[in-house]
């Protein structure tokens with residue numbers, strides 16, 4: 250047994266990094282391999298899925314039945330766009346082709362998913378589908394075919410792009426040396442409703458988003474829907490700088506796919522950057538949408554816009570952030586890179602070479618999305634951290650999201666309703682597949698036995714779960730959490746995971762949450778409760794573990810975050826009145842004894858003699874750690890001894906009060922947890938367990 254004097258010790262708990270994770274997704278191709286669209290009311294809270302339907306052509310080739318023309322297009326906030334209109338858009342596209350080729354194409358099962366048609370002089374025309382390329386006709390394309398197509402589109406601008414009025418299609422020309430058009434790449438443009446759901450949390454956060462991806466991966470489609478989402482659902486003033494009219498479609502009236510967002514056309518591709526600045530200066534936007542930032546001037550303009558506090562959503566060609574970093578013109582988007590020479594000492598301290606690469610300044614965009622395919626992307630919530638990691642040769646932290654895993658249940662993204670504590674708990678239970686039949690009310694054994702399955706509750710009821718609770722620790726030292734769980738005997742019931750997808754709860758420090766709002770978004774996205782530690786003391790950790798396992802009610806600890814999501818704050822079980830200096834000293838003595846000797850070393854500690862009221866306060870604190878204690882000494886010289894025994898409080902009925910009455914002023918009595926426990930004589934319904942001694 251050891252006695253200690255209290256003194257203040259600062260415990261520095263290091264942080265675990267916010268690990269790479271998972272995903273979420275959206276669903277576009279239904280089982281018939283045709284496009285589905287999500288129709289959303291402008292209020293955004295009520296959402297429903299509109300399934301794709303077969304539609305018969307009403308115009309171009311009425312005699313042709315198109316069994317696979319089964320796609321719909323989201324209609325944004327305007328309810329006026331009908332499926333017939335969307336069919337008309339495909340018809341407009343197909344009219345670029347000579348009739349016999351059009352008829353062939355109509356017959357294709359995947360016509361609804363057609364991506365591009367390629368017409369090169371003297372070659373067979375190709376149709377590109379998600380499943381691959383398909384030869385439309387054995388007859389090679391001739392000049393008449395090209396002239397026919399060119400006659401259906403508007404003028405080609407200096408970037409050799411054109412469009413079809415009132416549609417999102419993009420027609421790109423290849424010219425010979427005499428500037429005559431000898432090839433056409435005709436891309437079907439469509440507003441794919443729901444395509445921005447995958448980044449809704451980021452859009453909502455209001456940060457600037459850089460979308461990176463190779464050609465044709467769906468960047469324009471994603472930012473078009475993002476523009477609509479921002480304008481129609483988040484009611485932002487959105488201006489699209491539409492260099493090739495690809496986002497808002499050809500013609501002076503923008504396509505309904507952009508919702509209420511405004512669109513600025515760009516007369517000449519070289520003027521994109523000046524139109525970007527003009528947009529900020531003249532039209533008071535809150536968000537600027539810009540497709541294909543490709544030149545240094547455009548990157549500089551983007552950086553200027555970001556500095557003026559305007560949210561940016563932009564795209565750039567590339568496969569990864571790394572490729573943007575390597576592009577000298579686009580580097581500025583990620584903060585710029587410079588080489589720094591360190592002093593010998595610093596280089597040694599950092600264990601790096603003397604000359605290293607560092608980020609020059611803050612990136613233009615706060616987060617980034619790397620589109621891997623139309624159905625998968627990598628989300629970098631903190632672009633600065635990603636860039637720093639890449640420069641330091643560390644793997645960046647990102648989240649992989651899959652559209653195809655995304656539950657069709659878009660309600661997940663509805664704003665959280667006002668909920669009571671009970672409802673918050675119910676939500677948590679529901680998300681963890683805990684049904685009411687799993688709930689046992691076990692009044693005789695409210696304390697948790699480690700040999701059981703995991704339990705979770707908010708009100709003392711006992712809930713069984715089949716696997717250990719998976720906790721995602723955010724800026725909480727994983728080892729500390731594991732250690733606390735271990736000393737509490739819960740090592741089989743709680744696990745720390747790096748995979749947020751399989752997590753049941755997030756345990757985060759409040760400072761981390763304040764700094765990184767996106768954690769809340771991710772939690773909301775995955776519907777996980779966040780248990781918030783204001784400080785990383787063991788007492789709070791013990792309480793957090795008990796709450797996560799459902800052994801302690803939340804009570805008034807649920808606080809609404811600014812975004813409406815309920816955080817469960819781990820409060821101290823500290824006295825609410827102002828404690829005296831003597832009390833503070835006595836409680837600190839308890840804390841140090843427990844955290845430095847009793848729990849880690851498994852040793853008993855006898856505290857200094859105190860007045861009985863102070864000893865009662867000490868006892869309360871000991872109980873909050875679920876430890877047993879006993880009083881010793883005389884009435885004038887009473888002191889508390891903390892035992893390395895876990896307090897197990899079975900229903901003590903009235904026995905505690907009976908024992909208190911019997912307490913002798915000189916004899917030793919073990920006390921704790923509302924009932925009395927002693928290492929020698931345990932009362933009925935109470936027990937103590939020897940704490941495991943931790944490894945050094």
Ligand SMILES: Nc1ncnc2c1ncn2[C@@H]1O[C@H](COP(=O)(O)OP(=O)(O)OP(=O)(O)O)[C@@H](O)[C@H]1O
Nearest residue numbers: 277364437438439441444464465466467468469470
């Ligand atoms: N989520 C999606 N579901 C179905 N089709 C999609 C989706 N996203 C894009 N597409 C289709 O894929 C094709 C290419 O899309 P988009 O033009 O958006 O790609 P991009 O990455 O912007 O290409 P580029 O870089 O060449 O401009 C279009 O025909 C578009 O309709």
